[in-house]
Amino acid sequence: MTERTVASTLDTAELPSHFEDAAHLEEFMSLPTQATIDELATLDGDIVVLGVAGKMGITLARMIKRAAPTKRVIGVARFSEEGSQEHLNSFGVETIVCDLLDPDAVAALPRVANVIYMAGLKFDFRGREGFLWAMNTYVPSLVAEHYRESRIVALSTIHVYPWSDSRRGGVTEDNLPLARPGEYANSVVGRERMFQYFSEINNTPGRLVRFVYAIDMRYGVFQEIADWVYNGVPIPLETGNVNVMWQGDAINHFARLLTRCETPSTPINIGGPETVSVRYLAEAFGREFNKEPIFEGSESESSLTVNCDRAAEELGNPLIPISVMVRWVAHWVRSGGDTYGKPSKFQVRTGVF
Numbered sequence: 001m002t003e004r005t006v007a008s009t010l011d012t013a014e015l016p017s018h019f020e021d022a023a024h025l026e027e028f029m030s031l032p033t034q035a036t037i038d039e040l041a042t043l044d045g046d047i048v049v050l051g052v053a054g055k056m057g058i059t060l061a062r063m064i065k066r067a068a069p070t071k072r073v074i075g076v077a078r079f080s081e082e083g084s085q086e087h088l089n090s091f092g093v094e095t096i097v098c099d100l101l102d103p104d105a106v107a108a109l110p111r112v113a114n115v116i117y118m119a120g121l122k123f124d125f126r127g128r129e130g131f132l133w134a135m136n137t138y139v140p141s142l143v144a145e146h147y148r149e150s151r152i153v154a155l156s157t158i159h160v161y162p163w164s165d166s167r168r169g170g171v172t173e174d175n176l177p178l179a180r181p182g183e184y185a186n187s188v189v190g191r192e193r194m195f196q197y198f199s200e201i202n203n204t205p206g207r208l209v210r211f212v213y214a215i216d217m218r219y220g221v222f223q224e225i226a227d228w229v230y231n232g233v234p235i236p237l238e239t240g241n242v243n244v245m246w247q248g249d250a251i252n253h254f255a256r257l258l259t260r261c262e263t264p265s266t267p268i269n270i271g272g273p274e275t276v277s278v279r280y281l282a283e284a285f286g287r288e289f290n291k292e293p294i295f296e297g298s299e300s301e302s303s304l305t306v307n308c309d310r311a312a313e314e315l316g317n318p319l320i321p322i323s324v325m326v327r328w329v330a331h332w333v334r335s336g337g338d339t340y341g342k343p344s345k346f347q348v349r350t351g352v353f
Contacts, residue, residue: 009034010248010319018331022338025217029248032057032067033319036252037072040064045113045150046072047258050100050143052093053077053084055340056214057118059341060251062091067255076100076109077119101134106142115147117154120191122184129183136187137194144198151261152206153254154195158243159185159351160210163302166241170305173210173267182351192267199265206265207257212243212272212306214250215325216330217339222325225278226333229285229293236347240278240299243271243306246325247320249318256315269333271308273317281326288330304346 010031019025047068049061052075065073074094079085083097098105100119122133144152160177164170177189192208199206211223221242228235253270282293 009037010252014182015320015324016328017335018328018335019217020025022218026059026062027295029216030062030065030066030251031248032199032255033252035091035316036063036255037067039256040071042257043068043114046074047116047255048074048076048110048115049116049118051117051119052088052309053079053081054097054118055216056247056251057343058084058088059247060116060118061088061093063248063251064255065092072112074110074112084122089306100139100143103142104189106139107145109146111147111149113150115143115152116151116254116258117152117195119143120155120188122157122284130350133187133190136184137190140191140194144195145202148198148204150204151258151263152195152199152204153257153261154191154206154208154265155254156192156208156210156267157185157188158191158210158212158271158304158306160189161304161306163349165301166303166305170243170275170307172307173269173310179345185351195265199263203263204265205261205263207261208265208267209254210259210267210269210306211250211342212245212270212308213346214247214318215244215329216247217329217337219342219344220244220247221344221346222281222329223333223339224343224346225281226285226288226326226329227339229282229291230289230333232291233295234294235278235282237278237295237297238300239303239347239349241303241305242278242346243275243304243308244322244325245271245318246320249320253311253315253318261325268311268314269306269308270311270315271306272322273308273312274322275303275305276322284323284326285330285333288326289334300349
C-alpha cells in the first residue's frame with residue numbers, strides 16, 4: 001500500500017485517483033468540511049445518531065467526531081453486524097445497543113441536545129408489512145416524544161414525491177408528499193408526519209431530509225450501472241434520469257442541518273445540483289472500461305427527480321463532481337472491490353422494493 005497523506009478537511013483534501021481499500025474509502029469519506037467544523041462549534045450540547053449502524057451512519061458519526069472532538073457523539077443501533085460497534089468505538093464514538101421498537105429502551109436513552117435520525121426500513125418487508133410501518137411510523141413517534149426538547153434532523157427520502165418530468169427541474173419542497181403505489185413510500189410519509197406532529201405540539205425544532213441516491217464505491221446507482229456495463233448486463237432506461245450525491249458530501253450536509261432546524265420541522269431536498277442521465281453514465285463507464293453498454297427500453301418522460309436549489313442556497317453545492325465519482329467507481333468495479341449487495345433499485349417504478 002502506498003503512503004498517503006491524511007487531510008484534515010474535505011475542502012483541503014487532494015482528491016485521490018482511486019481508493020485502495022474500504023479503510024481508505026471510509027477515511028476519506030468521513031472527512032468534515034471546514035463549514036461543518038465551524039458550524040458544529042456554534043452548536044450547544046452533544047449529538048446522538050439513531051440507526052447509526054446502517055450504510056451511512058458509521059461514516060456520519062465518525063465525521064461528526066472528527067469535526068467536533070470535544071462533543072460526545074453517541075451511536076445507537078441494534079449492532080447486529082459483528083464488529084460494527086467496536087469499529088465505531090475505535091473512533092471515539094460512544095455506542096448504545098438499543099431496539100428502537102422497545103419504548104422502555106428508547107425512554108432510557110440519554111437526552112442530548114442534538115439528534116440525527118437514520119433508522120427505518122425500505123427493502124425486504126414483504127410478509128412483514130406491519131414491521132415496516134412500525135419502524136417507519138411508530139419508532140419516529142417514540143423518538144420524537146423522547147427527544148421533544150432536542151433538535152431533530154430526520155432522514156426521509158425522495159420516494160415521498162410523485163414522479164415528474166425532469167426536464168422541468170424536478171419537484172421542490174413545496175410539492176406535498178404523495179401516497180404513491182407501494183407501502184414503503186406511504187410509510188415514510190407517515191414518518192415525516194409523526195416528526196411534524198410532535199414538532200408542532202412540543203415546539204421541537206427539526207428538519208426532514210428528503211435525500212437523493214447516495215454514492216459510495218460499494219453501493220448506489222453508479223456502482224450498479226458500472227457493474228452492468230462491465231459485465232455486459234442490459235441497462236434499463238425507462239427511469240432515464242437520477243439525482244445522486246457523494247456520501248461524504250451528504251453526511252456533512254446532514255450534520256450542518258442541526259444548526260438550521262425550524263419549528264415546526266420543515267422538509268429540505270438534499271442532493272447534487274444536477275440531474276444525471278442514466279444513458280450518459282453508462283456511456284461514461286463504457287469509456288472507462290472500453291466496453292459498449294447494452295441498453296434496454298427507452299427513457300420515459302417521468303423520473304423520480306428533485307430540485308435541490310434550497311439546499312444549495314443554505315449549504316452550498318457538493319464538493320465532489322460527477323466525473324470524479326465515475327472515475328472512482330470505475331476503478332473500484334474494475335478492481336473487484338467489495339459491495340454491500342444492496343441495490344438501490346432506482347429503476348423500479350412500481351414502488352415495491
